[in-house]
Amino acid sequence: MIAEMAGVSVSTVSKIMNNYSDVSEKTKQRVLEIIEQTGYLPSNSAKTLATKKSSLIGVIFAGELNVDFTHPFFVEVLNSFKKQMGVLGYDLIFFSNEKFISGGDYFSRCLHFHVDGCVIISGQKMENAIQELDMSSIPCIGVDLELKGKKSGYVMSDNFKISSKVVEHFYLLGYRELGFIGSTADSNISNKREEGYIKAIEGFGMAVNEKWFVHGDDFFEPSGYAAMQQLIQAGNLPKAIFAASDLLALGAIRALKEHGLRIPEDVAIIGCDDIEACKYTSPKLTTIRQNKERLGVLAAHMLFDLINNQSEGGSFVVEPALVIRESCGSQNT
Amino acid sequence: MIAEMAGVSVSTVSKIMNNYSDVSEKTKQRVLEIIEQTGYLPSNSAKTLATKKSSLIGVIFAGELNVDFTHPFFVEVLNSFKKQMGVLGYDLIFFSNEKFISGGDYFSRCLHFHVDGCVIISGQKMENAIQELDMSSIPCIGVDLELKGKKSGYVMSDNFKISSKVVEHFYLLGYRELGFIGSTADSNISNKREEGYIKAIEGFGMAVNEKWFVHGDDFFEPSGYAAMQQLIQAGNLPKAIFAASDLLALGAIRALKEHGLRIPEDVAIIGCDDIEACKYTSPKLTTIRQNKERLGVLAAHMLFDLINNQSEGGSFVVEPALVIRESCGSQNT
DNA sequence: CTGAAAGCGCTTACAG
DNA sequence: CTGAAAGCGCTTACAG
Numbered sequence: 001m002i003a004e005m006a007g008v009s010v011s012t013v014s015k016i017m018n019n020y021s022d023v024s025e026k027t028k029q030r031v032l033e034i035i036e037q038t039g040y041l042p043s044n045s046a047k048t049l050a051t052k053k054s055s056l057i058g059v060i061f062a063g064e065l066n067v068d069f070t071h072p073f074f075v076e077v078l079n080s081f082k083k084q085m086g087v088l089g090y091d092l093i094f095f096s097n098e099k100f101i102s103g104g105d106y107f108s109r110c111l112h113f114h115v116d117g118c119v120i121i122s123g124q125k126m127e128n129a130i131q132e133l134d135m136s137s138i139p140c141i142g143v144d145l146e147l148k149g150k151k152s153g154y155v156m157s158d159n160f161k162i163s164s165k166v167v168e169h170f171y172l173l174g175y176r177e178l179g180f181i182g183s184t185a186d187s188n189i190s191n192k193r194e195e196g197y198i199k200a201i202e203g204f205g206m207a208v209n210e211k212w213f214v215h216g217d218d219f220f221e222p223s224g225y226a227a228m229q230q231l232i233q234a235g236n237l238p239k240a241i242f243a244a245s246d247l248l249a250l251g252a253i254r255a256l257k258e259h260g261l262r263i264p265e266d267v268a269i270i271g272c273d274d275i276e277a278c279k280y281t282s283p284k285l286t287t288i289r290q291n292k293e294r295l296g297v298l299a300a301h302m303l304f305d306l307i308n309n310q311s312e313g314g315s316f317v318v319e320p321a322l323v324i325r326e327s328c329g330s331q332n333t
Numbered sequence: 334m335i336a337e338m339a340g341v342s343v344s345t346v347s348k349i350m351n352n353y354s355d356v357s358e359k360t361k362q363r364v365l366e367i368i369e370q371t372g373y374l375p376s377n378s379a380k381t382l383a384t385k386k387s388s389l390i391g392v393i394f395a396g397e398l399n400v401d402f403t404h405p406f407f408v409e410v411l412n413s414f415k416k417q418m419g420v421l422g423y424d425l426i427f428f429s430n431e432k433f434i435s436g437g438d439y440f441s442r443c444l445h446f447h448v449d450g451c452v453i454i455s456g457q458k459m460e461n462a463i464q465e466l467d468m469s470s471i472p473c474i475g476v477d478l479e480l481k482g483k484k485s486g487y488v489m490s491d492n493f494k495i496s497s498k499v500v501e502h503f504y505l506l507g508y509r510e511l512g513f514i515g516s517t518a519d520s521n522i523s524n525k526r527e528e529g530y531i532k533a534i535e536g537f538g539m540a541v542n543e544k545w546f547v548h549g550d551d552f553f554e555p556s557g558y559a560a561m562q563q564l565i566q567a568g569n570l571p572k573a574i575f576a577a578s579d580l581l582a583l584g585a586i587r588a589l590k591e592h593g594l595r596i597p598e599d600v601a602i603i604g605c606d607d608i609e610a611c612k613y614t615s616p617k618l619t620t621i622r623q624n625k626e627r628l629g630v631l632a633a634h635m636l637f638d639l640i641n642n643q644s645e646g647g648s649f650v651v652e653p654a655l656v657i658r659e660s661c662g663s664q665n666t
Numbered sequence: 667c668t669g670a671a672a673g674c675g676c677t678t679a680c681a682g
Numbered sequence: 683c684t685g686a687a688a689g690c691g692c693t694t695a696c697a698g
Contacts, residue, residue: 042445043445044445044447069408069409070409070412076403078402079401091429114376114378221612277610
């Protein structure tokens with residue numbers, strides 16, 4: 001350790017760096033000064049090796065069809081997560097999802113890097129490696145992913161409430177023939193929204209017409225386009241459609257426009273997420289806002305508490321909000 | 334090391350893990366088998382401590398006003414970079430840009446984590462810490478950032494060519510009154526595009542009207558909106574505008590629409606980057622595509638070579654391409 | 667072909 | 683209040 005320029009032992013320096021109390025104020029000041037001058041930062045690997053703590057959080061894009069930096073929703077919660085984790089003193093390490101050169105599932109890789117905890121971003125077709133991690137002693141927080149392990153927790157929006165807000169809005173505007181565009185059946189989130197949607201429709205005493213429920217391969221724009229095409233092909237469109245993501249909604253709008261259909265005059269649309277793009281489309285997209293910032297901050301704090309044994313895991317559900325723009329009009333009161 | 338279940342020494346196991354040749358095939362097989370069974374992965378921190386190599390690449394969002402995961406252009410090159418780095422055997426670590434709890438500039442933090450190299454994403458208002466890193470012996474690759482250090486290099490699109498393609502397209506469509514929307518004067522990239530734009534306009538023998546050159550605070554949508562407002566306020570609009578980013582262009586379009594102006598009939602627009610959103614707007618945005626995937630892959634390979642001393646730094650410039658959609662029409666031949 | 671030993675830069679009981 | 687020593691889990695000369 002370079003800091004023996006101060007003429008003290010390594011142990012003493014170590015104690016100072018770690019804010020132990022049993023050091024004389026005098027030597028403490030002297031050492032601190034030298035540290036300041038040299039811009040010294042202890043080697044992370046040595047520290048990690050000695051303590052088994054790395055101040056590193058692993059981030060994992062789970063699922064075979066996984067989300068990446070390109071995903072407008074998750075990327076925003078990740079952004080907020082990263083910031084919050086930064087002020088808590090952690091850096092992030094992103095695991096490459098390609099098969100690691102030296103092999104190794106997520107769990108071994110967590111050990112390998114001694115990460116203090118992980119955040120796992122939901123994707124499609126979950127691999128077993130995620131389960132293994134979930135069940136391990138490594139603290140994990142799922143985003144839109146219901147982790148059940150002892151040292152795990154998760155955050156997500158209240159998906160049932162999302163759907164009921166959509167239905168309520170449609171209902172109040174006079175729409176009675178409601179359709180739905182979701183993702184595949186192996187998407188838990190899509191299923192939840194669909195289920196909630198159906199419940200809400202029935203709750204309002206309207207009829208559920210299964211023909212108007214279609215599904216893409218994922219949550220992206222082309223899937224929305226394809227799903228809408230399918231609906232248009234079948235003829236007899238619903239008056240209003242809830243798309244389980246904004247991107248899906250944008251795809252649907254593109255298909256509608258290509259067929260000369262107007263939004264909202266012919267078909268009203270509500271998306272979900274409130275990504276940036278909603279504001280720039282025409283018509284501007286009415287949607288359900290997921291509080292991405294809050295999801296990220298919450299995930300960070302939960303993970304922090306888990307790491308420091310101040311909590312037992314569990315979940316946090318955040319409140320969604322309807323954002324009214326132009327894609328539903330305001331007809332019929 | 335757990336693997337002494339094999340009845341050999343740590344040294345031997347180490348040699349096997351590192352593919353040294355001087356090990357008998359027999360013991361090698363035996364050890365490999367045990368490794369396979371236990372799913373053993375060596376501790377990264379111990380290895381790093383011993384070798385000074387971490388197989389970690391630091392990613393830095395540079396500048397006080399820095400880009401983050403939310404930026405549609407950089408995020409795509411990062412995505413491609415991450416994938417490529419993954420197959421090369423590296424994981425990524427993201428430095429929190431908030432002041433690190435224990436202090437430390439980028440250089441110390443690189444030492445701290447023993448990163449093998451860094452990728453630095455351009456932002457606005459570069460801090461000195463970046464220069465320090467650039468000049469250090471740590472391999473660095475800048476994205477849209479001209480690093481000059483001995484162990485540094487950078488990738489970017491050919492910004493002059495970007496501008497000349499824009500002008501050529503405008504010219505061929507008959508537009509003669511050309512405007513420009515850029516970012517602040519401290520953005521090197523914006524300046525390059527503006528400079529190239531002016532040169533190209535003059536090259537085609539057209540007049541440069543400075544009144545039609547305006548600037549926002551950054552490359553984001555609201556800046557484009559504000560800049561366009563300014564132009565509209567001033568009256569006497571140009572016939573065609575080149576915006577230095579797609580987001581800037583989208584903002585400009587929004588302002589134009591609010592004033593009842595039509596695109597491209599009243600004003601034609603070309604953006605830059607070719608982000609996803611270009612396809613979903615109306616009109617769909619004509620733009621210059623930056624090959625984000627290639628930029629990322631190139632950055633990864635250059636960094637790899639720098640790390641392995643197979644190159645001396647330098648730069649790579651990638652070819653941009655015009656993508657014609659709807660925001661320029663095709664009038665006047 | 668194999669292993670004992672030193673070293674990487676820290677932390678943590680433990681003496682003094 | 684301070685320091686010597688062992689240990690964290692690897693790698694790398696160096697002997698054998």
